[in-house]
Amino acid sequence: MNFSEAKSELKQLLSSVSPSELPKLLDWIRNSDELDHLLADNRRVMLRSIADDLRARLPLDAMLPSETAALHKMQQRSRPTVHVDGFLYDDEQVDALCEEGVMSRTYCLNCGSSRTAPLDFISHSFSASELQFLFQNVLPDLSGRTLVDVGSRLGAVLYGGYVYSSASQLIGLELNEEFVRLQNDVLDRYRLKDRVQVLHADVCTQDALLHSTDILVMNNVFEYFMEPSEQVRAWRFIMQNLRKRGSLLVTVPSLQETYILLLYSCIFLTMLLLKPGWVEELPVNCDIYLGREADPDALRQIHLYQVM
Numbered sequence: 207m208n209f210s211e212a213k214s215e216l217k218q219l220l221s222s223v224s225p226s227e228l229p230k231l232l233d234w235i236r237n238s239d240e241l242d243h244l245l246a247d248n249r250r251v252m253l254r255s256i257a258d259d260l261r262a263r264l265p266l267d268a269m270l271p272s273e274t275a276a277l278h279k280m281q282q283r284s285r286p287t288v289h290v291d292g293f294l295y296d297d298e299q300v301d302a303l304c305e306e307g308v309m310s311r312t313y314c315l316n317c318g319s320s321r322t323a324p325l326d327f328i329s330h331s332f333s334a335s336e337l338q339f340l341f342q343n344v345l346p347d348l349s350g351r352t353l354v355d356v357g358s359r360l361g362a363v364l365y366g367g368y369v370y371s372s373a374s375q376l377i378g379l380e381l382n383e384e385f386v387r388l389q390n391d392v393l394d395r396y397r398l399k400d401r402v403q404v405l406h407a408d409v410c411t412q413d414a415l416l417h418s419t420d421i422l423v424m425n426n427v428f429e430y431f432m433e434p435s436e437q438v439r440a441w442r443f444i445m446q447n448l449r450k451r452g453s454l455l456v457t458v459p460s461l462q463e464t465y466i467l468l469l470y471s472c473i474f475l476t477m478l479l480l481k482p483g484w485v486e487e488l489p490v491n492c493d494i495y496l497g498r499e500a501d502p503d504a505l506r507q508i509h510l511y512q513v514m
């Protein structure tokens with residue numbers, strides 16, 4: 207049954223409910239999680255299984271000792287910040303770890319006292335809900351198309367693209383060799399290599415790949431991993447080489463937010479970046495329920511552009 211058929215059947219059913227019971231029923235549909243199991247499917251189960259494997263191979267903060275620049279940038283933030291990887295840990299798992307005492311959502315303001323303030327959490331990966339939203343609601347049918355994830359890290363976008371899309375090729379580019387190895391182990395174990403590959407490469411060496419790609423995904427790739435001047439140079443390279451008319455660009459955060467962040471620290475190079483008419487933004491409909499663990503604010507951060 208498709209959406210409009212289901213909608214008219216549901217309307218029919220609701221019109222037969224006694225008027226005094228109807229508000230209770232509508233409230234139950236809106237707020238109860240008793241219907242959430244209907245959203246679970248084999249694709250989610252597979253992503254969860256990959257996340258379980260990866261969790262066992264990574265430290266709790268899912269950062270590698272070799273990520274010195276990223277660790278340093280997190281320490282420089284004005285508020286205490288911890289990395290909790292959204293692909294590996296959902297809210298329920300974070301709550302369970304907090305109860306065990308191995309993770310905390312707060313930090314102590316005066317050591318030893320009960321005065322605490324919330325920690326800022328950041329994630330370097332899309333969560334399973336964001337991946338489902340990206341491939342089922344943001345992007346069109348990807349049959350026969352090539353998608354490139356810049357900075358594929360744990361491989362979340364590649365696994366999400368494998369289960370939720372028909373893209374013919376899903377290619378990850380990753381600077382960190384340890385993450386490339388980790389992703390390749392997953393691809394072997396789950397037999398995903400028929401459509402997925404990971405390259406150990408800097409995006410700025412991949413002009414030929416950018417010329418041919420249909421969809422480029424950039425989930426906060428540079429902010430924690432490059433200095434502002436390097437970020438602007440990388441963006442310029444992408445603008446010069448992602449030129450195929452109609453190809454799509456997915457970014458978190460929006461290009462506008464990235465411009466503002468970079469403008470603040472490096473005005474001259476940002477002026478070069480602001481080339482009008484490279485892409486146009488396409489609307490994204492965020493009115494969709496993906497279960498209680500989906501964070502509507504995180505979904506709203508996903509932006510879609512089309513190369514003109």
Ligand SMILES: C[S@@+](CC[C@H](N)C(=O)[O-])C[C@H]1O[C@@H](n2cnc3c(N)ncnc32)[C@H](O)[C@@H]1O
Nearest residue numbers: 330331332357359362380381408409425427431
């Ligand atoms: C925030 S993570 C993106 C994670 C992943 N795409 C996702 O959505 O789940 C950014 C990753 O980009 C990598 N990276 C940073 N600069 C890069 C570059 N110039 N070329 C390729 N990878 C890069 C970092 O090593 C890091 O693992």
